[in-house]
Amino acid sequence: MQNRYDLIIVGAGASGLMAAIVASQKQQKILLVEHMEQAGRKLRITGKGRCNLTNTAPIKEFISHIGSDGRFMRNAFSMFFNTELMQFFEDKGVALNIERGSRVFPQSGKSLDIFLALIKTIESNKNITILKNAAVKNILTTNEGVCGVVLDDGKNVISNKVILATGGKSYPQTGSTGDGYTMVQALGHTIVEPIPSLVPLVCSENIPSELVGFTLKNVTLTISDKNDKKICEHFGELTFTENGIGGPIVLSTSRIVSRLLHNGEQLKATLDLKPALAIDVLDKKLIRELDENGTRVLKDALRLWLPAEIIPLALQTMHLEHYKRLHQINAQERKQILRMLKTMPFTIVGTRNFDEAIVTQGGVSLKEVNPKTMESKIVKNLYIVGELLDLDADTGGYNLQIAFSTGFAAGKAVCE
Ligand SMILES: Cc1cc2nc3c(=O)[nH]c(=O)nc-3n(C[C@H](O)[C@H](O)[C@H](O)COP(=O)(O)OP(=O)(O)OC[C@H]3O[C@@H](n4cnc5c(N)ncnc54)[C@H](O)[C@@H]3O)c2cc1C
Incomplete structure (x- = not known):
């Protein structure tokens, strides 16, 4: 591993994996840091192992299933919504089924197929390096904005763009331990107190x-x-x-x-x-x-x-x-x-408690994040995506779509 990258993505869950794939179309050197031994551990257990990846509800209805301020998602959904997500996986050879309640699942009934489609794309992309078993402890900044991250072994890795995709606090055994809250709070972001939801x-x-x-x-x-x-x-x-x-x-x-x-x-x-x-x-x-x-x-x-x-x-x-x-x-x-x-x-x-909560309610205040790009309004070139944001939704595929769409928006924004 080198110590200088064009982009660092922290967290290889649904949002981080999508952000890496989208960003790799333009960014040459991307480091994807994951503190677990394996990427996408939560993704692999979603939908009782079947992965309800999205919902075919029209945008207005979809947004009504999102708590806090669902309208925040309008911009991201206008770029990458349920139909684009379904096309994305079908293009990667994953056939999908729409079930009762407009819920979308892989036809195989295996969430592993969704994970494999993402990880294989990443592993075959020479622009992306995955660093597993390594946690990001802090985000480094200057007056100009982001300049890198500090890993748990004390090493600094330099980059002037960071996407934070560390998830919420629910099911901490999957790696979502709430680290992101501490990191962004240290940079001046407001955290709406995280509480267990869908619990x-x-x-x-x-x-x-x-x-x-x-x-x-x-x-x-x-x-x-x-x-x-x-x-x-x-x-x-x-x-x-x-x-x-x-x-x-x-x-x-x-x-x-x-x-x-x-x-x-x-x-x-x-x-x-x-x-x-x-x-x-x-x-x-x-x-x-x-x-x-x-x-x-x-x-x-x-x-x-x-x-x-x-x-x-x-x-x-x-x-x-x-x-x-x-x-x-x-x-x-x-x-x-x-x-x-x-x-x-x-x-x-x-x-x-969080051990049994499907999602975390609360997180980084939406007022402090640009809804078009997911860029922090407080720290330039820091992008915040997925469940780490103060966004949570009903069961039915809405939460994964939020993770994929916000990951997509940030991945695209870092290329511009
Ligand atoms: C049991 C269960 C079933 C679910 N089923 C569904 C479903 O069927 N449909 C649906 O829409 N939603 C479902 N959800 C919710 C959905 O899985 C989440 O909302 C979604 O995975 C959030 O994605 P994310 O990328 O924001 O975070 P996560 O998927 O939590 O990924 C965050 C990643 O960041 C890593 N990380 C954390 N801190 C650090 C650090 N300091 N350094 C490096 N890496 C770090 C973690 O290890 C993790 O890999 C389910 C959730 C659970 C718990």
């Missing part, structure tokens, strides 16, 4: 052990504030965890919930176990079924309406006598059953 929620209710890992399908989760004002609602699958709730609909709500909890708000969740039945229809059904099954005891009869695994939690929620016969249930008690089925309550007290 399971922790509830104060005791989750019976038989329920842990159990998934409910076709349920509706509603999150409300302490005054019962509805904040958001999602329909789909929910999985119980040892201290709360997870699964797709919980991850979707967690983007809003995580920030509100962090701001000290008290939140409640209610679960509608019978969303297809309006409350009055369900009540009529209950009246009929209580009558038809009058001699059965409540504890067993709950099987009429619920899967066996959730019955201990249902009983815990209702505070009704478990061995009461159904013909003994009075109107008030029937309302309790109805409430349990339509609005099973959970008190949300927190989220799981």
Whole structure:
């Protein structure tokens, strides 16, 4: 390795790999520094190993899935959006499929194919040198802007352009340890406090052990504030965890919930176990079924309406006598059953930590970054891309597209 390059890219994740490929079209000497033994470790586990690389939603809808200020992405998307990303991989021989919810996956079902398409392009490009097992500790600057980086072995590497692509803080075992925040903060950038997002929620209710890992399908989760004002609602699958709730609909709500909890708000969740039945229809059904099954005891009869695994939690929620016969249930008690089925309550007290968060919410303030080029408005020739920025989105391929598009924008800008 030499000690002078045209461009240094810090981090060989989705955004850094894309930036390197785009920049290599003009830049002759690029150093791509990665502190893990292998590049793209997170990319390889995305989408449960299948890599949901983007979403075919039109731009307006796409942006509505991005938190903070999604409009920041307009410029980058106008250069390189979902269709360009799909074309990019298809040109590299990776066939793609569009699945339910407009999610795009490699046809092979293997995220490895996405990673290999990127890394093979890089490895076959003589303009790019990859330095693995080496961490960048600091970015060197002069009054003119960036002038290089300091590696963890103390060596300085000189370059008057640096793209910082170190990712967020989620899944730190993949290498995303939050180093970028410290480096840019030292240069005067503002960091919107990073918090876990797309993450399971922790509830104060005791989750019976038989329920842990159990998934409910076709349920509706509603999150409300302490005054019962509805904040958001999602329909789909929910999985119980040892201290709360997870699964797709919980991850979707967690983007809003995580920030509100962090701001000290008290939140409640209610679960509608019978969303297809309006409350009055369900009540009529209950009246009929209580009558038809009058001699059965409540504890067993709950099987009429619920899967066996959730019955201990249902009983815990209702505070009704478990061995009461159904013909003994009075109107008030029937309302309790109805409430349990339509609005099973959970008190949300927190989220799981970064180890289990799909993305990091927060990061480098978007006000301090040029949305066309990703160049820092504070340090000339420093470019900030990917999850390190204060950008995060719903599940559905939006987060990887942000990483690829911002990497593309910076890779192109350094060539101009
Ligand atoms: C389990 C999981 C599944 C996911 N599935 C999807 C999905 O299907 N679709 C989707 O859109 N999004 C998904 N995401 C989110 C998506 O993977 C990220 O948003 C995206 O990878 C961010 O890309 P990035 O380049 O900004 O950062 P990263 O991919 O995190 O890459 C950052 C790189 O920088 C390196 N690095 C960090 N610090 C240093 C340093 N000091 N010196 C040198 N190198 C450093 C890291 O080792 C890492 O390789 C998933 C995330 C997780 C955790």
